[in-house]
Amino acid sequence: MTRTRVLILGGGYVGLYTALTLKRKAGDKVDITLIDRRPYMTYAPFLPEAGAGSIEARHAVVPLRRTLKGVRVLQGKVTGISHADRRVTAQTDLGEGLTLDYDELVVALGAVSRTFPTPGLAENAIGFKYVEEAAAVRNRILGRIARAATTSDPALRKRLLSFVFVGGGFAGIEAFSETEDMAKATLRYYPELSPEDLNFVMVEAANHILPEMGPDMGEYTKKELESRGMRVLLSTTLDSCVDGHVELSNGEAFDADTIVWTAGVKPAPVLADSDLPLGPRGHVSASPTLQVVNEDGSVVPGVWAAGDGAQVPNLVEGEGDWCAPSAQHAVRQARHLGANIAAHLAGEELHEYKHKHLGMVASLGLNKGVAVIMGVKLRGWPAWVMHRTYHLSQIPTVNRKLRVTLDWTIALLFRRDMVSLGRVEVPRRAFEEAARG
Numbered sequence: 001m002t003r004t005r006v007l008i009l010g011g012g013y014v015g016l017y018t019a020l021t022l023k024r025k026a027g028d029k030v031d032i033t034l035i036d037r038r039p040y041m042t043y044a045p046f047l048p049e050a051g052a053g054s055i056e057a058r059h060a061v062v063p064l065r066r067t068l069k070g071v072r073v074l075q076g077k078v079t080g081i082s083h084a085d086r087r088v089t090a091q092t093d094l095g096e097g098l099t100l101d102y103d104e105l106v107v108a109l110g111a112v113s114r115t116f117p118t119p120g121l122a123e124n125a126i127g128f129k130y131v132e133e134a135a136a137v138r139n140r141i142l143g144r145i146a147r148a149a150t151t152s153d154p155a156l157r158k159r160l161l162s163f164v165f166v167g168g169g170f171a172g173i174e175a176f177s178e179t180e181d182m183a184k185a186t187l188r189y190y191p192e193l194s195p196e197d198l199n200f201v202m203v204e205a206a207n208h209i210l211p212e213m214g215p216d217m218g219e220y221t222k223k224e225l226e227s228r229g230m231r232v233l234l235s236t237t238l239d240s241c242v243d244g245h246v247e248l249s250n251g252e253a254f255d256a257d258t259i260v261w262t263a264g265v266k267p268a269p270v271l272a273d274s275d276l277p278l279g280p281r282g283h284v285s286a287s288p289t290l291q292v293v294n295e296d297g298s299v300v301p302g303v304w305a306a307g308d309g310a311q312v313p314n315l316v317e318g319e320g321d322w323c324a325p326s327a328q329h330a331v332r333q334a335r336h337l338g339a340n341i342a343a344h345l346a347g348e349e350l351h352e353y354k355h356k357h358l359g360m361v362a363s364l365g366l367n368k369g370v371a372v373i374m375g376v377k378l379r380g381w382p383a384w385v386m387h388r389t390y391h392l393s394q395i396p397t398v399n400r401k402l403r404v405t406l407d408w409t410i411a412l413l414f415r416r417d418m419v420s421l422g423r424v425e426v427p428r429r430a431f432e433e434a435a436r437g
């Protein structure tokens, strides 16, 4: 029997779970290849905790090769998709070109940070979508605190201790509050500094934060953060940050060494150059069966899509509504997609994806959180416990669950490790200095 070649682009939530489901349901009929830029799936909900040092960064990711036994896993950047030729091109980090042919394609490339042409942004800011970014933000904050404690220049100290986050959605607020919590906890080792020296600023263009959780939870969170000395500036935009000089639309200007951009996402850019039908905001258009569809609703044979890079109808809300980009949808869509490909190969009927969002849980630092679960609102410690319990249950593999549990237990007993490993970003510096004599 000829096996169907299934190519999965992206090894995040959708890629990983589609591969696992398809392997389980139709393993004898398919040869699965998965390609991702990274050798791991990122469990994004744990990035804020990784950024805060409550979880070891490596434990917030799931190694693809180890988890996807029987799947050919490649590491490279997808550079072109020509569905007319059933061909994908990619490039390894070393610049080698790859050509991948397929019978069925799964587009699971997710999204990238959505930026604006703000002067200085590309040169000075960092995103918070990947584990390397979370680790770098942590190193940056801890490193700047250490330097601020050493300098006697008050202007430099102010700049070092100014941390600006742009974008008060779910991920931005979690990253903002978790890292501030870590920064404040670190000060116990820095008698030269006081909590008032920290300048954590959230800049949000809308007149509210946490739109995913509703106005009252957004208002509660704002008050909670402000009570900790953090500033939440609503209806404000970042106009410029050339050389770290931050200029805001409210007229405020100050220097900041750390600017974290969490102002939303857009579909993977490679989709724009493909021959796949895209929606108005660049997502691949998908039907409720997660097959890619043309504008007139006709199915494009041999290609499937789900997750943050796809526009999937939200059947719960009805006509004209799309599933929001969330892990909750991505995991369920992926399982659904894997099952539908298996059904398609067996000549069986496909099923439509329909899921009512259960709610959201967010951590705002140790013992602090907000949650809305099936309409029930939780604040403070109960919400934080829900956040940890839920995400521990959701992170793939027993291996990762145990490692994260151990991280939390060790942090509880010995406190979080507050050391900056910023020098891993310049590993050759010491050797170069030594070699120069």
Ligand SMILES: Cc1cc2nc3c(=O)[nH]c(=O)nc-3n(C[C@H](O)[C@H](O)[C@H](O)COP(=O)(O)OP(=O)(O)OC[C@H]3O[C@@H](n4cnc5c(N)ncnc54)[C@H](O)[C@@H]3O)c2cc1C
Binding pocket: 009, 010, 011, 012, 013, 014, 015, 035, 036, 037, 038, 040, 041, 042, 043, 044, 045, 046, 047, 048, 076, 077, 078, 079, 108, 109, 110, 111, 128, 129, 130, 170, 171, 175, 268, 270, 306, 307, 308, 309, 325, 326, 327, 328, 329, 330, 361
């Ligand atoms: C900080 C943070 C916290 C979050 N917290 C929550 C939460 O608590 N609850 C929730 O429901 N959602 C949360 N989300 C959103 C959730 O993570 C996403 O909705 C989910 O990851 C989408 O899954 P995906 O498979 O579509 O994309 P991803 O998981 O992003 O996977 C896409 C994959 O494609 C790869 N890729 C991209 N472009 C290329 C290319 N050109 N070539 C090769 N590979 C490529 C990437 O490396 C990545 O592995 C959070 C997101 C962030 C950033």
